[in-house]
Amino acid sequence: MKRRRLTFLLIHPEISRTRYNFVGVIENECLELEYISAMLKKEGHAVILYDGQVEPFGAGTAIQKTEPDVVYVCGRARQENFMLEYCANAKECGAITIIGGLHAQLCYERMYRPCVDFIVTTFDIYKILDIVAYAVYHEKAAAEQFAGVCYQKEGVWHYQAGEPFDIRRLPLPDRSYFNAFPHRYQYLELAHAAWVRTAYGCPYRCAFCHRNRMNMGQLSLRDIEDVVREIAQIDTENIYIVDDDFLFDTERLGRFVDAVRQQGIRKRYICYGRADFIAKNPEMMRKLKEIGLYYVLVGLEAIEDSYLARYEKRSDVHNNVQCVSVCNELGIHMMGMFIVDLSFRAKDFRALYHWIVEHQVRHVALSVFTPELCTPVYEQYRDRIITDNPSHFDYLHLVARPAYMGVRSFYFHYYILLIRLFLKAKREGVYDFIDYGDYIRSFVANMFRGMRKNDDM
């Protein structure tokens, strides 16, 4: 049977419909969709990409305008409602609907809905071609082709676990959409930051983290020289290496530094790294700074060893202190990421602020402890869960009852801490490009809105 050319609409939903959507502050390039776009175009299909972060019209309009044969939607837990809404829109227009992305890897059963035809639960983008061969061209599918894909047959959902994906099979991403928005996709003050991925998975197993469960828990690495060749071709100054942990192998990093130097690449880099690595490898951090490392995002998580032990972080507060000191001495902007734990008492919120001041952490990100959906941690907290709205699983909301204070009291102290950190950042001239007043006013409003009902952020 002759295969007809299909039109695919690939959708990255908006992050949130509230003011906390980070538009204009942090906007993420749709890298996973760009891999898919490259693969589909190579097969001769027409591809339209829609990113709810940057488009001026809704995804529903995009579906109506483009009349696609296939709609593919990806996203995270907080975007689940949007993903399902777009599948319902697409179904009304007669399209085949596929859901993929990080959330689908662990929570595929939550999306067993009539408006969803297929769910891809692996990083293996080539499953989309298998789905199309089966659903559009009516070719017989071998069982292994559908490993890692959920599908319905006679009204019953079927699923067979997939295999870990070898990242080296990915094509180079089709960045035409990213390039069409030269004034978007920033990371804080770094304009037009292109995402680059060098690995799937993480070698660590922190207890609270669901990232290490992706790719069936397997780490898959690209050849670092291949990564550098890709970076050399990207027409932007800022490169956001989005691996869960880029800084873990000194030999691989050494080859990265050498290759960047040899090719004379001059760019600024953002990446994730661990405090213990940074504390123990100041010389490597110096080399990375020399080739352009600008932001390193570090999960410091806590200021007490008891919390780090409970999180199975395999690091300690001494490393956190050393890490901040190494980055500050080298002039690397370190984004210290902390968990606001459900066991916090009022004094813990205050202690966290004082630790941040004492150790001169200039860039800070707070996450409310979140038992991730569809993980063993969620099951541990099941009887304390206070919301079933997936959009609340955004690390800004409380999704489980705190241990030692009421929900309102917890939010009160959380917002006081946020306001103090914003005022500190304003005094120090950090994030001068954002409207502090707007954020602080909204935190204060939330605080006085009866410490919120958990539904208006």
Ligand code: SF4
């Ligand atoms: S190092 Fe980071 S990405 Fe890896 S398991 Fe721990 S928190 Fe998750």
